Each structure stands twice: as C-alpha cells, then as structure tokens.
Amino acid sequence: MPRYENRESGHECPGRGSRGKAVRVFGWVAGSERLGSLSWLTIHAPGFPAAGPGQFVLLQPEPPACFLPRAFSVAGQRGEEISFLISPVGPGTKQLTNLREHDPVWITGPLGNGFDMDTLLAPPMRRAVLVGGGVGAAPFPLLLDCLATSASGPDLDVLVLLGFRNSSQAEGGQPVRAAAARLAAGGASCRIEIATEDGSIGKARLVTDLLAAEQRQGDRLAVCGPQAMCEAVWQTAREASGLSCWFSLEANMACGVGSCHGCASLRADGSLALVCRDGPVFTGESLYGVGEQE
Amino acid sequence: MPRYENRESGHECPGRGSRGKAVRVFGWVAGSERLGSLSWLTIHAPGFPAAGPGQFVLLQPEPPACFLPRAFSVAGQRGEEISFLISPVGPGTKQLTNLREHDPVWITGPLGNGFDMDTLLAPPMRRAVLVGGGVGAAPFPLLLDCLATSASGPDLDVLVLLGFRNSSQAEGGQPVRAAAARLAAGGASCRIEIATEDGSIGKARLVTDLLAAEQRQGDRLAVCGPQAMCEAVWQTAREASGLSCWFSLEANMACGVGSCHGCASLRADGSLALVCRDGPVFTGESLYGVGEQE
Amino acid sequence: MTFPMQSQHSSPDLIVHLGPLTLAHPVINASGTMEILELADVFGEDVLKSPPVGAYVPKTITLKPRQGNLPPRILETPAGMINAIGLSGGGLEAFVGGSLPRLLTLSCPLILSIGGFSPREYVELAAGLRQALQAGAGDGWTQRVGLELNVSCPNVHSGCLLIGADPGEIEGVVSAVRREWPGLLITKLTPNVTDIASIAAAAAGAGADAISAVNTFKGMVIDRRSLRPFLGNVTGGLSGPAIKPLALRAIFEIFARVEVPVIGMGGIRSAEDALDFLACGATVVAVGSAGFTDPWLTGRIASGLATSLSERGLTLRDVVGIAHRREA
Amino acid sequence: MTFPMQSQHSSPDLIVHLGPLTLAHPVINASGTMEILELADVFGEDVLKSPPVGAYVPKTITLKPRQGNLPPRILETPAGMINAIGLSGGGLEAFVGGSLPRLLTLSCPLILSIGGFSPREYVELAAGLRQALQAGAGDGWTQRVGLELNVSCPNVHSGCLLIGADPGEIEGVVSAVRREWPGLLITKLTPNVTDIASIAAAAAGAGADAISAVNTFKGMVIDRRSLRPFLGNVTGGLSGPAIKPLALRAIFEIFARVEVPVIGMGGIRSAEDALDFLACGATVVAVGSAGFTDPWLTGRIASGLATSLSERGLTLRDVVGIAHRREA
Ligand SMILES: Cc1cc2nc3c(=O)[nH]c(=O)nc-3n(C[C@H](O)[C@H](O)[C@H](O)COP(=O)(O)OP(=O)(O)OC[C@H]3O[C@@H](n4cnc5c(N)ncnc54)[C@H](O)[C@@H]3O)c2cc1C
Ligand SMILES: Cc1cc2nc3c(=O)[nH]c(=O)nc-3n(C[C@H](O)[C@H](O)[C@H](O)COP(=O)(O)OP(=O)(O)OC[C@H]3O[C@@H](n4cnc5c(N)ncnc54)[C@H](O)[C@@H]3O)c2cc1C
Ligand SMILES: Cc1cc2nc3c(=O)[nH]c(=O)nc-3n(C[C@H](O)[C@H](O)[C@H](O)COP(=O)(O)O)c2cc1C
Numbered sequence A, B: 001m002p003r004y005e006n007r008e009s010g011h012e013c014p015g016r017g018s019r020g021k022a023v024r025v026f027g028w029v030a031g032s033e034r035l036g037s038l039s040w041l042t043i044h045a046p047g048f049p050a051a052g053p054g055q056f057v058l059l060q061p062e063p064p065a066c067f068l069p070r071a072f073s074v075a076g077q078r079g080e081e082i083s084f085l086i087s088p089v090g091p092g093t094k095q096l097t098n099l100r101e102h103d104p105v106w107i108t109g110p111l112g113n114g115f116d117m118d119t120l121l122a123p124p125m126r127r128a129v130l131v132g133g134g135v136g137a138a139p140f141p142l143l144l145d146c147l148a149t150s151a152s153g154p155d156l157d158v159l160v161l162l163g164f165r166n167s168s169q170a171e172g173g174q175p176v177r178a179a180a181a182r183l184a185a186g187g188a189s190c191r192i193e194i195a196t197e198d199g200s201i202g203k204a205r206l207v208t209d210l211l212a213a214e215q216r217q218g219d220r221l222a223v224c225g226p227q228a229m230c231e232a233v234w235q236t237a238r239e240a241s242g243l244s245c246w247f248s249l250e251a252n253m254a255c256g257v258g259s260c261h262g263c264a265s266l267r268a269d270g271s272l273a274l275v276c277r278d279g280p281v282f283t284g285e286s287l288y289g290v291g292e293q294e
Numbered sequence C, D: 001m002t003f004p005m006q007s008q009h010s011s012p013d014l015i016v017h018l019g020p021l022t023l024a025h026p027v028i029n030a031s032g033t034m035e036i037l038e039l040a041d042v043f044g045e046d047v048l049k050s051p052p053v054g055a056y057v058p059k060t061i062t063l064k065p066r067q068g069n070l071p072p073r074i075l076e077t078p079a080g081m082i083n084a085i086g087l088s089g090g091g092l093e094a095f096v097g098g099s100l101p102r103l104l105t106l107s108c109p110l111i112l113s114i115g116g117f118s119p120r121e122y123v124e125l126a127a128g129l130r131q132a133l134q135a136g137a138g139d140g141w142t143q144r145v146g147l148e149l150n151v152s153c154p155n156v157h158s159g160c161l162l163i164g165a166d167p168g169e170i171e172g173v174v175s176a177v178r179r180e181w182p183g184l185l186i187t188k189l190t191p192n193v194t195d196i197a198s199i200a201a202a203a204a205g206a207g208a209d210a211i212s213a214v215n216t217f218k219g220m221v222i223d224r225r226s227l228r229p230f231l232g233n234v235t236g237g238l239s240g241p242a243i244k245p246l247a248l249r250a251i252f253e254i255f256a257r258v259e260v261p262v263i264g265m266g267g268i269r270s271a272e273d274a275l276d277f278l279a280c281g282a283t284v285v286a287v288g289s290a291g292f293t294d295p296w297l298t299g300r301i302a303s304g305l306a307t308s309l310s311e312r313g314l315t316l317r318d319v320v321g322i323a324h325r326r327e328a
C-alpha cells in the first residue's frame, strides 16, 4: 500500500507559530515511490517539529550531487516522517528521486510562513479552493490534513482544482486525492477536479478553465504552481468579486533562512520580498497589485 | 559463488599488440562484491577487446561524482566482462565501489603497455615472482590467467608475494588466490605467500621481508604497489643477483592516452616518462637506475 | 538541534588575536552569507548565546538603504554559485538603530563591513559607526568591534570595485578611513585584478591592520531558454569550492608580500579546506557560501581544526604560512 | 567505437569561417588537451580520417625542447582540474620534422599554437613554421593553417604570462609576429588580469585576426599530508566547469570591445555550454579538459549544437552574440 494512502489525518497543524523552532537534522529515506513523472519521497527526520501547510524545507542528500540544498514544500507529515512531492527537473531533484530506502539526507526546516490557516478559515468562511499546477499540488495533502484537524473541519466546504501537463504527471495527484478522502471521511464536503493540458484525462484544458467555471464570490484561494499559472489564476479570480487569494511562490534559493538575500521577488509596489523569509506565501494583492487589468 | 572463483582461465592474452585497438564504450555493472576493505567490480563492456596484464582502463560512472575518470588496472577479463580490484580512497573510488548491478559506467581502454609477457617468459626462464602491495595485487589475477594460457603454462614456476595492511585488506587477495589455483590446476607450480603489516595473518611483516627470504638468482619480478614499496622491493632485489624487475606505476591522470602530459614521472636519468603512454610498466633500471645504493 | 561541542571549538589551542580582537577560534563567517539575527528568528535564540563563529561579520552596510539588484540574483554553478545581490539592506541608520544593539550582545567580537560608492561614503560610514559605538558600546569597544572595508563587491555598478582594483584609490580610501576609525581596520580585496598582492601592499601601506581576501570572482551565466544573461544584473560573483584553488593562490601571494594578518576565504567547506588557507598564510578563515548549507558549519570546522591539529601534533601558529617553508 | 555521425556534425548549418579557414563546424579542441596523433596510436587511425574537431590545435610549440615542470603536475579540483605542465614538448625542430607532416594530412584546418619566452622567440617560431609550411604544405596553405600566440600560459616562470598581462607587450609581440606570418593570426589571452577586454583590444589593434580566450586561471592546491604546495611548480592553471561562469564573462566583455572573431573556451562539456559561449559572442568554441573524459566530445557537441539550433529555429549566425541583444 502506498505510503500516502489510508492513514488517519493525524497531523497537528502548528499554525504560524513555528518560527524559532526550525532544526537541521540528519535523516534518512523511509520510502520513495514513483507517481507517474513525479515522486513521493518520505524522509524520517528525528526531532523534526510539526510543519504548517505551505512551509518548506531544504533537502540535501549525503553525499550531495549539488553544492546547495534544494527547497521543497512539506507535502505530508506523520510525526517524524515528512513527505515530499518532487518533480525531477535537474540534478538536485533527480538525485532525490533516485534515492533508496535508508539513504541519508540532511533536512532543514520547517521554513517560511506557510498558508495562514487562521486567515484562510476566518469567518465569514464560505469555501476553500486549492488551485495547484503540476508539482504545485505538493503543499495540498498537508493543507487538507490540517483542515481535517482544524476546529471547523467537519463543516468545511473544500474544492481542489489541479492542472497537470498529462496523465503521467497527474498520477502525482494521488496523495492529494488520498488526503481529500481523509478530510471527507471526517464529514467535510470535499471535491477534486483535474485538468490535463494534453487532454489525456477529460478534455484538454487548463486549471484556470476549471477555476473560471467553478469560482464563486467569497471563495478563499490557496494557489501553488508555475509563475505563469499563478498570474493566470490572479487574472481569472479578479473576474469574480470578493475572492481572497494566497500564492505560494518559488525562487532560486541558497540559504532558505534570510541570510543570502538571493531569493528576492518583485512585488506589485516595486519593492522586493525575500521568498524564504517573507513568504513563500503572499497575498495576490501584494504580488500583483489591485490596478487595472492590462 | 563469487564472480572471481571457479572459472576456467579463459583469457586470451593479447600480448603488447593492443595499441590502436582501444575503445571508449558505455557499459554497466555486472557485479560488485566487497572483499574486506577492497571491492571486486565487474563491468560488462560491449565490444571491449582483450586486455593484456598490467594494462589499465579509465572508468567513469554515469552520472559521475568526479570531473575526471579514474585509472584502474584490469584485474580480470572474461570476454566482455572486465573486473577490477578497487580500494575506496576518495570520491571516485567510493562512487565506483558503491555502484549496484546495472548502473552505467563509461570505460576506456585497454590503455598503456602492460607487462611484456614475451620478455617475462623469455628463456632462460627460471621463476616468475609477482610482488603486490595492497590494491597493487590488482593486475595479478589477469597476469596469472595469461600465464595459464601461455605456451609454457604447464611448465611454469610461479611465486606470488602479497603484502597487506591487515586481514581485512588481505581479503582483497582472494581473486589472486583463485587465479593461482586455476594456474596450478593446469599443471604449473604456483605458491602464494601473504604478509600483513599488523600481523593479523601470520606474524607482522612486510612483503619485502617475504621477498628477501624467497628471492633467487634469475627470478623475474612483476611488481605493483605503493611507491615506497616499489622502492623497497628494488633495494631488496638488488641484493640478489641477476634479477629482472618490472614495476607498474601510478600517477594522477587526466586523459590516460598521452594528450595532457599530466602523468609525468621522473626516471633515474632525470628525464620524465608519461605513465599512461610510456608505462604504466617500467623496468627497475629505468626508474631507479643502476647506481650505488645509498 | 546538533550543535558543535562548545568545549572543543573554544579550546585554548584555537584562540587567535586579530589586532585588538580576541577570537575563541579562527573560523568566522564571510560578510553577506550569515545573518545571525535571521538565524535566531528561524532556529531560536541559542545561536546568539553561543555563536558558532570566532567573530561575527554582518552583511556589508551601505550609507543609504538599498534594495539591491533585480531578480534573479542567484544560481548554482558547477561546485559553486553565482550571486548578484548588489548590496541590499537598510543602510547605516537602520543598522545602527536596529541590528547593532542586538549584535553588541554577542559573546564574540564583531567585524562590521562597510561599502561605499565613493571614498567619502566610506569615511561617513566609518564615522557614523564610530559615533554609534562610542555612544552605545561602552569603553573598550575597540577590543570587541573591528571594521572591514568592502572595496571589492563585483555587483554594483560604480564605486567599490573600481576602488578595489587600483592601488592608488585603495590608498586614498584606507588612509581616509584610518583617520576616522580607531579600531581594527581590515581591507577586503577583490581577486579580479592582475596582481592582488600589490593591492594588498597598498592597503597595508595606507594603514590597514589586516587584509581579507577574496571576494567573489566576476562571472556570468546564460539563461538556457532565452540565451540572454540569466542574472538581473547581467554579471555576478562566483563563490564556493569552484574558486578555492584561485583563492588559495591569492592568499599565498598576499602572505608573501605583506606583514599584516590575512583573513582567507573562498570555497571553504571543511576543516581540511581551512587548513589549506592557514597553510597558505591566513591567520583567520571565513566560511561563505558553504554556510548556506549548514549555518553551524563555522563551529564544526573549528572543532575539526582542533582535532586535525592535535592529530598532526601542530599548533595553529605552526600551520599559518607553513606552505611557504620547505619541508623539514 | 561510438563515433559522432559525420552527416550531422558536418551539416552545412554549422560551417564557420575563421579568417581564411573554413571549419565544418565551430567546435575545436583547446591547445594542450588533445594530441590527435596519440589518439590515433591508442584508438586507431580512424580519428585522423574523420577528426571530431572543426579545426585541430596541437599543444603549444616552444622553440627549444622542454620537459616541463616536475611532477605532480595535475590534480582534480571541485568541478575542474589544475595543471602545471609547463609547456612540455620536443620544440620547433622536432615538431616540424615529426608531427607537422602528418597533421597536414588531416581533413580539417590546423591551428598551430606557439609560446615564447621573449618577443623574439615568438617571431622565430612563426618564421620557422612559415618556412616549413611554405616548403611542405603546398600553395594556399594559409587557407588551411592558422597560428595562435599563447601569451597566457600561467605555468612557466618567465615570458609569456608577463607578456599576456600587459597591453603594451601584447602589441609588441603581435605586431612583430604579424610581419612574419601571412595567415590567420590568433592571440590567446590569459584571464588573470584586471581588464581582459583592453588586452584583447590591444591585440586586435596590433593585427590579430581573432582572439582566443580563456587560458587557465592561476591557482594552487595544498598537499593534504605535508601542507606544502601540491604541484611541483607550486601554482598551476585551473580549468573545467568550475571556471565556466568566469570564462563566459570574459568572452562577453571581449565581444563587446573588439570587432574580430572570438574563440571561446573554459569549462565546455556539452552543447548547452557551447551555446552559452556562442551567445556571449564566441564564433568558435574550444573544448579543453572535458575532452580528457571523452576524446570525441568535440564531435558530439557539434551534433548537439545542430540539434539544439534546429529545435530553436535559430542559425549559428543568430546565436553568436545574442546575449548582448535585448529579447525580442
Ligand atoms: C519554497 C519552495 C518550495 C518548493 N517546493 C517544491 C516541491 O514541493 N516539489 C518540487 O518538485 N519542487 C519544489 N520547488 C522547486 C525545487 O526547489 C526546484 O525544482 C529545485 O531546486 C530544482 O533543482 P535541480 O537541481 O533539480 O534543478 P536546477 O538545475 O537547480 O534547476 C533549477 C531551476 O533553475 C532553472 N535553471 C538552472 N540553470 C538555468 C539556466 N542556466 N538558465 C535558465 N534556467 C536555469 C531550471 O530550469 C530549474 O527550473 C520548490 C521551490 C521553492 C522555492
Ligand atoms: C595505471 C593505474 C592503475 C591503477 N589501478 C588501480 C587499481 O587497480 N585499483 C585501485 O583501487 N586503484 C588503482 N589506481 C589508483 C586509482 O586510480 C586512484 O586510487 C583513484 O584515482 C583515486 O580516485 P579518488 O577519486 O577515489 O581519490 P582522489 O580524491 O582523486 O585521490 C587520489 C589520490 O590523490 C591524493 N590526493 C588528492 N588530493 C590531494 C591533496 N590535496 N593533497 C595530497 N594528496 C591528494 C589522494 O590521497 C589519493 O591518493 C591506479 C592508478 C593508475 C594510474
Ligand atoms: C550571496 C552572497 C552575498 C555576499 N555578500 C557580501 C557582502 O555583502 N559583503 C562582502 O564583503 N562580501 C559578500 N559576499 C562575498 C563573501 O563574503 C565571500 O567573500 C565570497 O563568497 C567567497 O567565499 P565563499 O566561496 O566561501 O562563498 C557575498 C557572497 C555571497 C555568495
């Protein structure tokens, strides 16, 4: 049975209070599974604290193929077992997805702000919509598990929209499905829609097509995916009214903790934010502004 | 059953005629066994020609941990299966000894001159003495197999003297034992003596102690090991008379084929030899001269 | 959290004096690569109580607040990384009012790095810091705080790099700052010059108490998709293990030329690397990019140095510059 | 033996002209890193019949025979290697009498690299080669043979490096050789200078038809056991992927300054790397240390370039210098 399946949603979401509690520990691979073109990697990390949804870690196998560690969203956590959804795009991610059980890995985290669950769930709460593109689905299993253990868990209305390149990449959506099933098992309403660009599942469409068809006033959106998708989601969401959007960004990182100032990202007002320290989660307004659509 | 055991000595020794026939091919690991602190690595190398004893190859796994390939004596060959005795001393050798079956490896060779079997066996042939220190035993299984298939095979008198740091390293001598057994099975006289520096096998002694006790006029010595051991063997051998010595040298290499001029080694006359092209096997006289002992 | 054993890395064998400063061990961080207050935010306050560094060096301070260059600003390269941060930070006033008081509570010495866009700016920065320290750091602050002139940042379009490549300019800046700054004065050099030793000699001649080298090597990366420069700033500075052999050569040449102590850096990620720099002539070594992987690396390297020295039966003093002496 | 498909890497799309020379493709070897006659000895004569290179560059020729530096002469470094060969070879006479006739039978152009210890030696070398070629290479030899002045070797203790770091010296050597050499004249530059573009401008101004860059970066390695310099020559030259970002920056700056074509090298090991150099302004690229791993790498890179260009819908001409132009 795959590791992401059939587990109770046992994660205690720490809220945003995990600053000051990050660690750097030497862990090892507890499991690694291919999910189509993505991989589900689980690290046993002794003493690793509870991560919040949208928080990330730095991973570096020992011995490393790359000089710097790489950043990954925490996709799931069961105590000291932390899981990641990884897309093998370069040497760092390829080394990680080729690791075998017991291979040693340094892990630093949890890092960054993550999605602010209090704000996401603050009344008047209508519906949480999770929008993910490709490996951008990574933070959602943990986010769904946190919703399941939240006070309002059983009363929630949750919609998950995932876009993938093709059916092989879409296999990477399985841990999200599993977490959604756990949430629904607790009584919440939770639905998943999947779009593939090449139409290998359903007709060919983008995740923004799903969003345009589904979005309603008052939806709270948690978004993670490639930059172009994020911008398109923002454009789409602005056509409905009263939506709130939080985006989880990526940037090349070196330190992950605010030391190097390398992960700067331009905000709407022309200022620079550090993705690792000020993010990775930002509001749509701060990133893309409230000005007119071009 | 370990790969180096119980095989017929089936290798057709090519003599020194293999120049101009080297190849660079993409092979894969056919087997890897720990022998104490050393490893026996077998690569399946499609189209690889017959190597002579003392010839070497360049190995580089794919993807490589190191920028440059690394040089290794051919320790055994059965058709397209080439074996190596490897001591894990740094990143290159550690990557190689950690490879698993089917892992891909680039292999270039056979390179260098190797031991000249015609001269080694030229009449009046008395006895061939193989002297190896540590992983310097590497070329001997192939050398013994070549002796077994040589015309004079059944009439030979062969003595193998191996020195190791301790009993763990001495396990690396097993492929030499196996090859010696094959040679003896063909009718030759073949004896092995082993010395360990820490006395974990027999009493604590050096391979030169064995040599001093065993050497006879007219012995032909094929020597491979650390530089200090080679020099000590030369000093010891000069105390007997009429001995001929051939030494297989090491040097840091980049190209292995005479392009980079990096592997230069100083000869007795002050000139520089390229270990990869002019060696790796040199006569004792050319390396250490015939002058007075200090 | 794994933490280097305090007992080891403050072992008396490792104590070094850098002018008036006393360092518990010779392994410090390189400017711009370790923000200890950020580390405290992320990992907890312990790092402030027992900092892993022999002395702490904050990011280069500029006179005015700066955002730095447009992203992207960093990329990994073979065995290294390239950066084009371009000196981002709140500027002198924010530093003096914000970080400085907290940094002064650290148990280790502080080395403040400043970068100007003209000789005058260096002087203003030094004067501003001196005033703040005189007011807020108590008597004897010169025994706890040093100043490093970053005349070597490759990522800003005017000012410091130009100063750093010209012995005459260096002399001007160093001697002007020398008049304003009573404490330890370090000059950090760029390796992007024909003859770094003569620049070091100019700095020492003008009153620098120590030389720090090297800053990053100027390089660039091409974006694979567009075939245009990858970094927002077009060029950037290369650091990490890739440059270690080049940095060692620079330290070797500087040590042969000047009498003042040298702070060596460039690609250090292990105690062995640190030994290499000491052997070439560094009195103190700094860890830069490799610390991004492990914020406690400086402490671990100090522990490793202690072990390695005792295994070799050598003292720190024996090792500094040993590569210049014939084998015994 | 795996061999790059001839059909691909001599595809007309890849043909480049370097002065009077016509190269089937723009990927050549770097001097001192590929001895094609040795390759023929080891792998067989095929390599001479269809050389993988667009032009062949033998090791730098000196006037007198030289053994080069004492061993050890090479060591791997992070993502690269350091060497201190120090120009070993049989000297001009041996080259002219030995290798030259065989090299002239190659189907690709030949670029002869020379290194002198004084301006006079460069002139003598050029004159000696010109005479040999006039005598032995038939009419029109200038369309098949070029000359590269190695004024940039970091591993010899006098002469060429000093020349290579000074615009005035460069002008002297280049203009003197220019009078002796009627064919393509390339100057190969050292990156160990403050401003490589102004050195390139001096060479072009004095009559060089092309600039080749970069030679190795001066570095050193410490022996782990003795803590003394590892290389017999103390310092050596760093090459390989580690230096690629630095080399790209040099090419970018040279292209912006001079009109003559640039031969770019430094850490190339893939078609993507080659594209990076073309984008920065190289007309031809050279493979050095990475060829030690694979003697046919030049041919493979040429094939890869052809594929990559056609995937991008670009010609060679489009790509050369594209990093200097704004995105469309
Ligand atoms: C907060 C955060 C969370 C993340 N979460 C996840 C996750 O959960 N799962 C996941 O798979 N990934 C995640 N990522 C992305 C992941 O960190 C990167 O995919 C990873 O660093 C790639 O490393 P690599 O060595 O495989 O590739 P690299 O070779 O380092 O490439 C990294 C990126 O840079 C680009 N690049 C490199 N060199 C060049 C060049 N010369 N020109 C142009 N582009 C270049 C590559 O195309 C690639 O996109 C996250 C990133 C961040 C910042
Ligand atoms: C012809 C030939 C045949 C060989 N046959 C065999 C064989 O059959 N089996 C085998 O195990 N080995 C053999 N070797 C040796 C083998 O090539 C080396 O052990 C291997 O290259 C080491 O690579 P590495 O990456 O593991 O270590 P590296 O890190 O490359 O170290 C290589 C050597 O250099 C030294 N070194 C590296 N850096 C420094 C430094 N800074 N200061 C001082 N010393 C340094 C190391 O101590 C080590 O001895 C042979 C070598 C040659 C030339
Ligand atoms: C991201 C980054 C930022 C840096 N910022 C500064 C800086 O602000 N001031 C400075 O003097 N050097 C700065 N440097 C240079 C380092 O201090 C150091 O000199 C250089 O990186 C070489 O060391 P390393 O190879 O160990 O990284 C920076 C380097 C990096 C990688």
Ligand SMILES: Cc1cc2nc3c(=O)[nH]c(=O)nc-3n(C[C@H](O)[C@H](O)[C@H](O)COP(=O)(O)O)c2cc1C
Pocket (backbone or CB within 6 Å): B260, B261, B262, D030, D031, D032, D033, D059, D060, D083, D085, D087, D113, D150, D188, D214, D215, D216, D238, D239, D240, D241, D243, D265, D266, D267, D268, D286, D287, D288, D289, D290
């Ligand atoms: C072992 C070795 C020998 C070299 N010999 C020469 C030489 O004789 N003449 C020369 O101009 N450059 C020489 N070089 C420099 C290379 O031609 C090239 O400029 C440099 O290595 C950078 O390219 P790379 O990073 O691809 O190796 C040598 C380089 C190496 C590694």
Ligand code: FES
Pocket (backbone or CB within 6 Å): A252, A253, A254, A255, A256, A257, A258, A259, A260, A261, A262, A263, A264, A274, A275, A276, A277
């Ligand atoms: S990754 Fe270093 S500051 Fe964000």
Ligand code: FES
Pocket (backbone or CB within 6 Å): B252, B253, B254, B255, B256, B257, B258, B259, B260, B261, B262, B263, B264, B274, B275, B276, B277
């Ligand atoms: S290893 Fe290159 S010449 Fe011998």
